[in-house]
Amino acid sequence: MKKSSEDIDDLIIKGVDLFLTEIKFLAKNKKPDVILCVLDEKFTNMVYGTKTVEIDEEEDEESSLSIEINFRRLLKAKSMEYNIPIQIVRDRIVKPSKEMQDEATIAWNFFTALYYKASGTPWALKKASTNNTCFAGISFYKSRDKSTTQTSVTQIFNEQGNGVILRGTPVKESKKDKQPHLTEKQAFDLLYSSLKEYYEAVKIYPQRLVIHKSSNYSEEEVQGFQRVADKMNINSLDLVTIMPTNLRLYREGGYPPFRGTMLSLDKQRHFLYTRGYVDFYETYPGKYIPSPIEIRLFSYDESPEQICNEILSLTKMNWNNTQFDRKFPITIDCSRNVGEILKYLDKDQKPQIKYSFYM
Template sequence: MENAKQPNLRVMFPGMSLGHGFDATLKFSQDLARTIRKSEVDDIVAIADRRTRVTKAIELYYEHIKFLAQNRPVDVVVCVIPDALFKVISTDERGPAEETLEASVEVASELNFRRALKARAMHLGKPLQLIRSASLESNKRGQQDDATKAWNFCTALYYKAGPRVPWKLQTDDRRPSSCAVGIAFYRSRDRQVLNTSLAQIFDELGNGLILRGTPVDMSREDRTPHLSANQAYDLLTAALNEYRVALRAYPARIVVHKSSNFSADEVDGLTSAASDLRIDTVDLVTVMDSKLRLFREGNYPPYRGTRIEMDEDRHILYTRGSVWYYQTYTGLYIPQPIELRIVRAEESPSFIAREILGMTKMNWNNTQFDGKYPVTLGCARKVGEIMKYLEDNDSPQIRYGFYM
């Protein structure tokens, strides 16, 4: 797509082929496909009760996914949802206009087709990519341009097919290996368990691992969920052991992100776990939405990457804002910076801020490079929304691609 004033804002899609773009090929054929009959769709559409309707739709797609996963050499299963079906099973998943970080992921208890289907099929070991049939139409009014849709769709497929990433952070061979761990919480669907802890681990190359922790309670005095020292110790130990299995070595450094303040017990448990695994460098950082706004001269907001030091341990960071390469600000709303509260750090504040800024680029569900939050916390809602559909005896997949 051409844009004379901002030539870098929209990039033409190069296609999926060897030697170009993704340097990969999409292999698909009728033998790798299953057809959902119109009569099956009509039968589901005719069901009056919404929960029954969604449940029947989940089972219909699950049976086809199961056949392909067990009988065909597929890497990702793409589920195309006809518009007639989408209209009667979809749930409005639009969040607030401005992204927010939550101490605990809590969503409506209404049965959600996309989340429940991904949870239902998770044990089959093949990531799912859901797409509306209307999204496959070219130049459809009210949708993204064709190039942007192709970029986003193929980027997600490329990552989910794994183990590979479309892009990664620039690494410095002179520095020791590092991994980032995000700790979040989500509420069970039956609301009997207040919150369950969640660890999201990402290495410098963009490999993501997801780990479910244990249920935790909230005190009457503090309505924010916290881990006990033992829970923090066990969760980080389990997360780093998964990291070691995947990469065959423990990292030399870990940085732990939370969207709420660290309690003394959490600090004790996390540092003890790192010490027992002989990891010398541990940084603990709280990432929160900031209520402050900065203004600069002109029509555009502050540049992405702007950092303001409030004091030694508190910093304001603009992860969204004007981008010199684009010659504009791509957002729809005045950007809200995030606040970094450094609880413990061996690294400098500038290094920690640059690291978090880099991690905002590591969402491979689309090609938007300037996410608001680091992937360690930014994906917590998506993971928690799907994890809550799993039973206690279900084994969650550890690859992030299953939750996108």
């Protein structure tokens, strides 16, 4: 008998409750660094169906398992109150099928994620200057009822990958460009609160701040962010929009453009190939034709070349998937992934500030 969506939703909720009972016990009595939640394939198939899940190259396996009430997101959100990161594992990884990654890649990704969630630092950005630079990502997500109200989320990384997560306030969609925007007060409050939390975590304020956003900046947003920079004596502020584009470049001989190729239309508008031909491999290590990302600079103190080079470096910082050439930097990837889990938190539930609780 075919199960209805209501039956599946009920199964997810009961399954989450069972895991939460064990997570609560372990957190109270054992206090581990990370808790593994292993999913039996029979349960997984009941929840997500028996069809083989197609994994997009830009998405990790966990985030591709999506349903109206999403098991992964609900469990991540509900388990936060026990203050221990969890790692969801499907038991099929012990015997990978042909459509899955090879055993070595699975092991590398799995243990890298565990190491980071246990407060380790797998790798870090090379420090380019003596300035203390931080990178923040801001994006928007819809509530679970898919209403038009959207809420902002920000996270801040330094060169070591340390950072904080913060949930913003509801925002409205602009009638001009049909994109969600913060008011000047929301922009100020969100960034100010994030930097205060960041200081509590690493005990230092940044000298330079780079904000990556998935939509254009409004005048109010620019003014709000600039007020924070002035108030906190931040010497350098770069406001950057990063978005997909339909533009394509072609290299003589039919090969994809080199990873790191940058095309500038003017001082504000640039295109960057974060995926492409890699000299070390003497090929393009991907399944699909690579496309660049569009980078718009609304306000900047550093050169466009440096800003693009930093974006390229930040594509290597996703410890949930150790692919070295992600399309988007961790700032954008993280803020999107965080938003998908924050929507499952209760309004009065305080979110965890560490990214390890969301990956």
